[in-house]
Amino acid sequence: MIDSILTWTVQRRLASIEYFRQNPHEVQARVLQALLLKARATEWGQRYGFADAPSGTEFARRVPVSTYEQLYPAIERVLRGEPDVLWPGQVQWFAKSSGTTNARSKYIPVTRESLRECHYRAGRDMTALATSLYPEKRVLAGKTLSLGGTHAPNPFRPTEEASRVGDVSAVIMQNLPSWAEYLRTPPLEMALLDEWEEKIERIARHVLSINVSVLAGVPTWMIVLLRRVTELAGAGNITEVWPNLSLFLHGAVAFGPYRELFRQLIPAEQMRYLEIYNASEGYIALQDQRDSEDLLLLLDHGIYYEFIPLEQVESENPQALSLEQVELGCTYALVLSTNAGLWRYAIGDTVRFTCLAPYRLRITGRTKHFLNAFGEEVVIENADAAIAAACRATGATVRDYTAAPIYFDAANTSRGGHQWLIEFNESPPNPAHFTATLDQTLRELNSDYAAKRHRDLALSPPVLTIASTGVFTRWLASKGKLGGQHKVPRLSNSRAIIEEVLCQL
Template identity: 90%
Template sequence: MIDSILTWTVQRRLASIDHFRQHPHEVQARVLQELLLKARATEWGQRYGFADAPNAAEFARRVPISSYEALYPAIERVLRGEPDVLWPGRVQWFAKSSGTTNARSKFIPVTREALHECHYRAGRDMTALATALYPENRVLAGKTLSLGGTHAPNPFRPDEADSRVGDVSAVIMQNLPSWAEYLRTPPLELALLDEWEEKIERIARHVLTVDVSVLAGVPTWMIVLLRRVTELAGASNITEVWPNLSLFLHGAVAFGPYRELFRQLIPSEQMSYLEIYNASEGYLALQDQRGSEDLLLLLDHGIYYEFMPLDQFDAEHPQAVPLDQVELGKTYALVLSTNAGLWRYSIGDTVRFTSLAPYRIRITGRTKHFLNAFGEEVVIENADAAIAAACRATGTTVRDYTAAPIYFDASAASRGGHQWLIEFSQPPQQPERFTAVLDQKLRELNSDYDAKRHRNLALEPPMLTVASTGTFTRWLASKGKLGGQHKVPRLSNSREIIEEVLRQV
């Protein structure tokens, strides 16, 4: 009965999802007007004239696109407790992200509106779509095992117990409404532990006897937990422990390289997978179709979207287009204005549109995380697909990887290349075959890479370096980034990251 009531409750969101699918431009126009009017009395609202509710074109003309660095002076004032700077009132919660555009932590305000009208509303959408797409799985019948990070006192207001910073997953978990908390496991005192080795061990022991039907979290850490649970139970695979397990809600990293590994860990025909795109800045998109990896852009969740074309990334005064001007197949950087008080904020992620009716996207990478040392323009989407193809061809799976350029040396015959540092669950028996398939798939996917690889004129074949088990975990630990939303940067145009990781091999 509880299962049926919960299913009926969350599926009421399906009508709202259908509405913004069918009326995307009207919905986005309304969201922009609501944001501007809500923030009209703030410092930014007064500076840029939000009170007269400018239309999209005038809003873009008045307000500059901001990076985190440009917006940080205002965010720091919010962190210190100053009210009415970017959003009405004082903000108590902040999502702390290591970021992948620079080394220092980012602090993203999480307002009450952002929690309830963005993250939690999207959580209901996710649950509604999961129950509609997979009715045979009864995903609400058991518990959702969610892995998240932790939170700590706000370092700018250490004496205020109710002002906290942490991984966005921890911020969301700590503030969950009662209906959502009822659905999940483990209890908060375990879920929010900050020491990841202890957290994995204690959670694994706790959930041994829980009826888990859904998993939610980052694939890399979920793998560690599933292996430990299986080991503690003395089982051959996780379905012997949780026979009703039927869905994995995953995000933060591309799932392609992990797909085969999860098939091995969960050899069940009833198992389904649903990708979510949930960032510190907001809950942005999720899968809404069976058998498709495209993500539906969420348009009525307090976020107004703009899209910056590739040729604007490094412009002195970058320009972005609204939703009704995007084109299929083009790569854009996301620019968001949100109910957390972020105004025309470039979050650093890039996406490509796969559908315009409704608007669906795929995440292609980061504005500063791609391989383009030699004009090859390899983005993360290319890299993940090539890694997945090489895994299929050689019967192996990848735990983690990073790639960087091999630059020209003084030799007249020297050419550039890419070094791929990969940690496998089991190294391929034919590493040369893995490298050859990786190279060939990249050539198929990326014409710029293919041109540079033609007859080895500008790029040598990829160089594969096999990392020992635990290499990337040791590197993350050395940087104080173990667990939570922290992840290994996949691609870089410098060798700084790969050299640091190589020292852990």
């Protein structure tokens, strides 16, 4: 009965989802006006005339696009407890990102409104869509096993216990409404442990006897937990421990390279996978179709969206497009104005629209995470697809990877190349075949890469370096970024990251 009541409750959101699918521009205009009205008396609201209720075009003319570095002086004041800077009142919670846009961590304000109207509303949407897409799975009949990070006192206000910073997953878990907390496992105090090895061990032992029907978390770390649970249970695979397991809600990293490994870990016909796009800055999109991995852009969740064409990202005055101006197939840098007080904030992610009615997209990478040392313009979307194709061709499964340029040297002055450092769960029996498939798939997906690789004129064939087991975990641990939302940067135009990881071999 509880399962039926919860399903009915969350599915009431389906009508709202359909409304913004059908009326995207009206909904976005309304979101912008609500944001401006709420923040009109803040410092930024007064500086840029939010009380005038400017249109989207006028809003874009008045307010500059900001990177984290440009917005940081205002964010630091919020961190230190100043009220009414970017958003009304004093902000108590901050999501601490892994700093993938630059070397240092980023602190993103998480307001009461962003928790309630963005993250939790999107969580209900996710649950509503899952129960609607897979009614036969009885998604809410068991527990959702969620892996997250931890939180700690705000270092800018260490004496104020109420002000905390942490992974966005930990911030969300700590503040979950009672209905959502009822659905999840393990207990909160265990889920928020900061020692990752202890957390995995304690969670694994706790959930052995739990009826887990849904998994939620980052694929990289879920693999570690599933293997430990299976080992503790003395089982052949995880379905022997959790026979009702039927859904994995995953995000943070592209799932393609992990798909085959999860088929091996969870060899069950009933298993389904749904992707979510939940960043520190807000819950942005989620998968809403059974037969497509495209993500539905969430339009009534306190976020107003703009999009900068990729070729303008590095320009001094980039011209952001509104939702109605985007085109299919183009890559855009994502710009958000949110109910956490982020105004025209470039979050560093790039997306490509696959559908305009309704608006669906795919994450293509990061504005600063790509390989373009020689004009090849390889983005993460290309890399993940090529890794997945090489795995299919060779029977390999990948645990983690990163890639970087091999620059010209005295012995090779005419050509550059790429080094791919890959940690396998199942190594390819023929590494040369894996590398050749990776190379060929990149050629097929990316015309710039293909041109540079033509007859090896500008780019040498890729170099595969097989990493020893645990090397990326050791590297993350050395950076104090083990577990939670932290992840290995996939692509870089610098060799700094790959050289650090190689030192862990």
